[in-house]
Amino acid sequence: MADEPLNDQPELLEFGSTSWLRADAPFYFSGNDFEEFQCLVDQWNQTIANTRGLRQIVLETWLLLDYWVRVTLCGAFGISKHSTPEFDLCYELLPHSFERCLSLLQNLYKAHSVLPDPHLPRFGRQLTASYAFWKLLKSEHPALLEQLLQIEKVYLESEFGQGSTHGLAFLECDTTATSFEAIQWRKRTVEKLPHGWLEAVGKLDEEWYRNARRLNKARNEAAHSTEQTRILRAFGIKGEAAIERAKEECSRLIERLLGITRRGPAA
Incomplete structure (x- = not known):
């Protein structure tokens, strides 16, 4: 039988x-990303159970976290759905450096967690078109934009009260503009990141980031050195049974960082 979670543990x-x-656990993944991550976790678990090579253990543990960080960053903007096996945007668009990705995650959350909640439907705030379209509209139908702005004003006042500042990002009706640079735009409304993403990333505290950087330090040693003592030093491990203790530490880090606990295989 597979090991069962203890009754006094959080729901597993x-x-x-x-x-x-x-x-x-702090997840904001699509179904496809989640399934792929499950496969990676199963492979990692086999490595922890069967491998004696310290470098492989550390590198595969780090790869789980690196994958989580990249997919979570891309998930903020819905980028993953545009990836293909040949052109994975989580790796093509994001920095190569894990540390830079980690800083992006921290800073993105800090910037958006303080924004006010949106007062309009998420996809109802902008009318966008090419410059050529706006130029034609201004030339052939100069009154239309002004009419749209008036309709918008009536709508906003009926929905949100007199003097509402929440508006659509319409092009201002400036029929005297002779170049793209001369066109006057309204101030852009910042689109707050999805609540689910902010909720997931909001669970990461300073200790979480310290543990992530600690694992990254061990990964850097494993990637650039064959000396086990240097890799173990990054974990603060020395003495007997070092490999087994390193496995235990990697398992603890993944549990703390991603909420994943290894369990015994089914009989």
């Missing part, structure tokens, strides 16, 4: 064939 869900996932 079966995750892949080899792990438990804490119900409050």
Whole structure:
């Protein structure tokens, strides 16, 4: 029988064939990303169980976290759905450096967590078109934009009260503009990131980032050195049974960072 979670633990869900996932784990993944991550976790679990090579253990543990960070960053903007196996935007668009990706995650959350909640439907704030279209509209139908702005004003006042500043990003009706640079635009409304993303990333505290950087430090040693003592030093491990203790530390880090707990294979 597979190991069962203890009753006094937080609620745990079966995750892949080899792990438990804490119900409050910080995930904001698409279904496809989640399934792929389950496969990666199963492979990592096999490595922890069967491999004696310290470098492989550390590198595969780090790869789980690197994948999570990249997919979470892309998930903020819905980028992953445009990726293909040949052109993965999580790797093509984001910095190569794990540290830079980690800083992006921190700074993106800080910037958007303080924004006010949107007062209009998410996809109802902008009319966008090419410059050629706006130029034609201004030339052939100069009164139309002014009419749209008046309609917008009536709508906003009926929905949000007199003097509402929440408006559509219409082109201002400036029929005297002779170049793209001369066109006057309204101030752009910042689109707050999805609530689910902010909720997931908001669970990451300073200790989480310290643990992530600690694992990254061990990864850097494993990637550039064959000396086990240097890799173990990054974990603060020395003495007997070092490999087993390193496996335990990698498992603890993944549990703390991603809410994933290894479990025994089914009999």
